[in-house]
Amino acid sequence: MLPNLVLYEEEYKLVTEVILRLVSEANAKVVFLVDKNGQLISSSGTTEGIDTTSLASLTAGNIAATGGLAKLIGEKEFTILFHEGEKDNIHISIIDHRVILVVIFDEKSSLGLVRLRVKKVGIELERIFKNINKKTKEASSGLGVDSPFAEITDDDIENLFS
Amino acid sequence: MSFINYSSREINCKIVYYGPGLCGKTTNLQFIYRKTNPQARGKMISLATETDRTLFFDFLPLSLGDIRGFKTRFHLYTVPGQVFYDASRKLILKGVDGVVFVADSQMERMEANIESYENLRINLKEQGYDLDKLPLVLQWNKRDLPNVINTEELHKALNSRNVPAFEAVAPEGIGVFETLKAIAKLVLIELKRGTSG
Numbered sequence: 001m002l003p004n005l006v007l008y009e010e011e012y013k014l015v016t017e018v019i020l021r022l023v024s025e026a027n028a029k030v031v032f033l034v035d036k037n038g039q040l041i042s043s044s045g046t047t048e049g050i051d052t053t054s055l056a057s058l059t060a061g062n063i064a065a066t067g068g069l070a071k072l073i074g075e076k077e078f079t080i081l082f083h084e085g086e087k088d089n090i091h092i093s094i095i096d097h098r099v100i101l102v103v104i105f106d107e108k109s110s111l112g113l114v115r116l117r118v119k120k121v122g123i124e125l126e127r128i129f130k131n132i133n134k135k136t137k138e139a140s141s142g143l144g145v146d147s148p149f150a151e152i153t154d155d156d157i158e159n160l161f162s
Numbered sequence: 163m164s165f166i167n168y169s170s171r172e173i174n175c176k177i178v179y180y181g182p183g184l185c186g187k188t189t190n191l192q193f194i195y196r197k198t199n200p201q202a203r204g205k206m207i208s209l210a211t212e213t214d215r216t217l218f219f220d221f222l223p224l225s226l227g228d229i230r231g232f233k234t235r236f237h238l239y240t241v242p243g244q245v246f247y248d249a250s251r252k253l254i255l256k257g258v259d260g261v262v263f264v265a266d267s268q269m270e271r272m273e274a275n276i277e278s279y280e281n282l283r284i285n286l287k288e289q290g291y292d293l294d295k296l297p298l299v300l301q302w303n304k305r306d307l308p309n310v311i312n313t314e315e316l317h318k319a320l321n322s323r324n325v326p327a328f329e330a331v332a333p334e335g336i337g338v339f340e341t342l343k344a345i346a347k348l349v350l351i352e353l354k355r356g357t358s359g
């Protein structure tokens with residue numbers, strides 16, 4: 001069981017910078033970063049017209065299903081998935097066993113280029129997420145940063161439904 | 163496993179509707195979808211067979227409003243209820259913050275309810291969760307049908323934990339929002355407990 005994922009301003013900025021760079025270096029249309037549970041972490045590129053919440057959930061479902069397949073044949077996980085369409089293609093990879101990097105690209109790029117750039121960026125993202133994990137663990141063990149939720153009252157919760 | 167984003171000031175929580183096949187999980191989500199303000203919800207996704215049986219999951223993202231300046235988002239999922247989809251059910255439980263167990267109140271589905279509840283316990287345990295500790299709400303659905311078992315029997319069979327339980331008729335929305343509200347509350351209370359250490 002993984003601890004809650006907590007993303008602070010500082011790391012969020014780092015992550016967003018990296019995927020913004022990936023969009024241009026890989027000539028991609030869009031890049032998404034998704035939590036393995038289907039929650040969107042960050043996106044970059046031309047996201048208009050894409051339902052990002054649905055995309056995140058389905059990507060996670062996809063990774064979960066292929067991960068299940070991997071176990072059935074004795075693999076740990078498939079770290080890269082590739083879906084080829086008529087115009088657009090999706091390249092999906094797993095970073096640090098916990099986040100999913102999604103790159104959508106068309107004929108302006110190529111699978112080779114995307115692979116190459118994803119590999120490079122993957123190392124950077126892995127480092128950032130290792131750090132985030134560490135911080136999250138500290139926070140959940142009561143050390144570290146203040147939580148806004150420690151202060152929630154029953155009234156706050158009740159008000160959500162009024 | 164919730165996701166707290168300090169940068170966009172959002173909390174995301176995952177709620178899974180569990181229960182035997184045809185007990186009304188998908189119907190719960192459909193009703194919530196229909197009755198929620200379009201600004202407060204995303205698209206509902208149903209990965210279903212051609213005969214409308216859930217194949218992998220239904221998914222409905224909801225925004226409930228702000229708490230202390232944080233947008234609270236709930237991602238609702240249902241599992242496929244049929245026994246042979248067990249591998250998929252396990253996957254959907256990953257990272258769950260709270261469970262709604264929907265029981266089918268019909269007499270002849272009692273065994274299926276109990277089997278599904280035990281299956282939930284086993285599948286949660288595999289992910290490192292304890293069904294006796296996780297935020298949990300029960301729903302006694304299909305109260306409109308003639309051959310229902312009484313709620314005392316249902317409590318005895320399925321609610322040894324004595325968690326909140328609601329009678330429901332999901333297609334008419336009876337009990338649907340009460341159930342959702344109760345599980346959302348329990349999840350937020352758990353979040354508060356978890357972070358205050």
Ligand SMILES: Nc1nc2c(ncn2[C@@H]2O[C@H](COP(=O)(O)OP(=O)(O)O)[C@@H](O)[C@H]2O)c(=O)[nH]1
Nearest residue numbers: 183184185186187188189243303304331332333
């Ligand atoms: N009479 C009655 N039918 C219901 C109720 N809830 C669900 N159903 C019906 O039961 C069938 C299965 O419901 P569905 O939501 O697909 O079940 P799921 O397998 O748990 O997702 C559908 O035909 C629903 O219309 C209820 O409270 N009363």
Ligand SMILES: [Mg+2]
Nearest residue numbers: 187188216240
């Ligand atoms: Mg269903």
